[in-house]
Amino acid sequence: MKRNIILVLLVAGALCSVQPAQAHHAFAAQYDPTKPLTLNGVVTRVEWSNPHGWIYMDTKEPGGKVKHWMIETAAPSQLTRHGLKKADFTDGMSATVKGYQGKADPGLANGRTLILKGGRSFYIGSVGGPNDGAEPQ
Amino acid sequence: MLSIVPTFAWLEGLAWTTALRESPYGYPLIETSHVAFIVIFAGLVMMMDLRLVGLAFRHVPLAQIQQRLFRWQMGAFVPSMGTGILLFLVDPLRYYQNVFFIAKLLFLVLAGLNALVFHLKTYRKGETWDEDPHVIVTAWRAGAASLLLWSVTIVASRLIPNNWFK
Numbered sequence: 001m002k003r004n005i006i007l008v009l010l011v012a013g014a015l016c017s018v019q020p021a022q023a024h025h026a027f028a029a030q031y032d033p034t035k036p037l038t039l040n041g042v043v044t045r046v047e048w049s050n051p052h053g054w055i056y057m058d059t060k061e062p063g064g065k066v067k068h069w070m071i072e073t074a075a076p077s078q079l080t081r082h083g084l085k086k087a088d089f090t091d092g093m094s095a096t097v098k099g100y101q102g103k104a105d106p107g108l109a110n111g112r113t114l115i116l117k118g119g120r121s122f123y124i125g126s127v128g129g130p131n132d133g134a135e136p137q
Numbered sequence: 138m139l140s141i142v143p144t145f146a147w148l149e150g151l152a153w154t155t156a157l158r159e160s161p162y163g164y165p166l167i168e169t170s171h172v173a174f175i176v177i178f179a180g181l182v183m184m185m186d187l188r189l190v191g192l193a194f195r196h197v198p199l200a201q202i203q204q205r206l207f208r209w210q211m212g213a214f215v216p217s218m219g220t221g222i223l224l225f226l227v228d229p230l231r232y233y234q235n236v237f238f239i240a241k242l243l244f245l246v247l248a249g250l251n252a253l254v255f256h257l258k259t260y261r262k263g264e265t266w267d268e269d270p271h272v273i274v275t276a277w278r279a280g281a282a283s284l285l286l287w288s289v290t291i292v293a294s295r296l297i298p299n300n301w302f303k
Binding site for chain 2: 003004007008010011014015017026029030048049050051075076077080086
């Protein structure tokens with residue numbers, strides 16, 4: 001009986017260790033909700049892909065230096081639902097992304113809102129982000 | 138390790154892997170069925186394991202549990218592997234360098250070896266303790282190891298999306 005109690009505790013412990021990972025991966029695991037940012041720059045490449053999309057963007061730093069960004073977006077199904085199309089992107093176009101800074105990597109961000117050149121704006125955030133009003137109700 | 142990268146890049150660039158990676162419904166469907174089949178498979182395997190460690194069906198002969206569950210276990214295992222391989226082929230460059238993915242494969246192999254050793258060796262001489270609520274200690278260990286290894290495999294899988302060590 002004693003060894004069974006130990007076994008149950010071990011299995012339960014193993015399964016509980018996954019608790020911090022919620023949704024697909026927790027927003028809080030990789031991004032800092034206290035560090036919102038707005039990026040104005042040039043889209044160099046877009047990955048319209050599952051389980052997340054990526055927008056690669058170059059911005060100009062105050063000193064004139066170019067900074068490369070890798071911005072996570074929601075999956076294609078969610079982007080489509082919010083009216084965005086793969087064809088809305090062309091490499092080299094300018095755009096604005098509002099989102100949050102990544103924790104580990106200074107060039108990583110989580111996108112919430114994408115504003116295209118003509119002013120059209122799209123929600124691109126994934127499930128589990130902060131409740132900041134970016135998501136249309 | 139490095140020599141496999143061009144192959145993975147080629148795989149990722151194929152028309153059908155690209156289409157699946159970019160698909161609004163195909164990918165989530167495969168991803169969801171992958172998880173659903175694993176739930177069925179792991180649940181059924183664990184029922185056998187719980188009998189081995191003496192926590193469930195203590196008075197049902199092991200052979201009967203084995204006979205009833207095996208088909209269902211395999212019926213869930215094959216599609217879970219199929220969908221898993223598909224998910225890997227769609228994005229090989231992302232997975233091969235992910236520590237949790239490598240850990241998952243490792244535990245998966247260990248869990249498989251544990252099951253093989255049990256069926257080919259330990260359970261070969263099972264007639265003597267088949268109806269006994271307390272199985273022999275090697276069989277108990279196989280059940281305990283299976284419970285732990287499958288749990289850890291699932292936990293490692295669940296952590297794959299977190300690229301903390303990239």
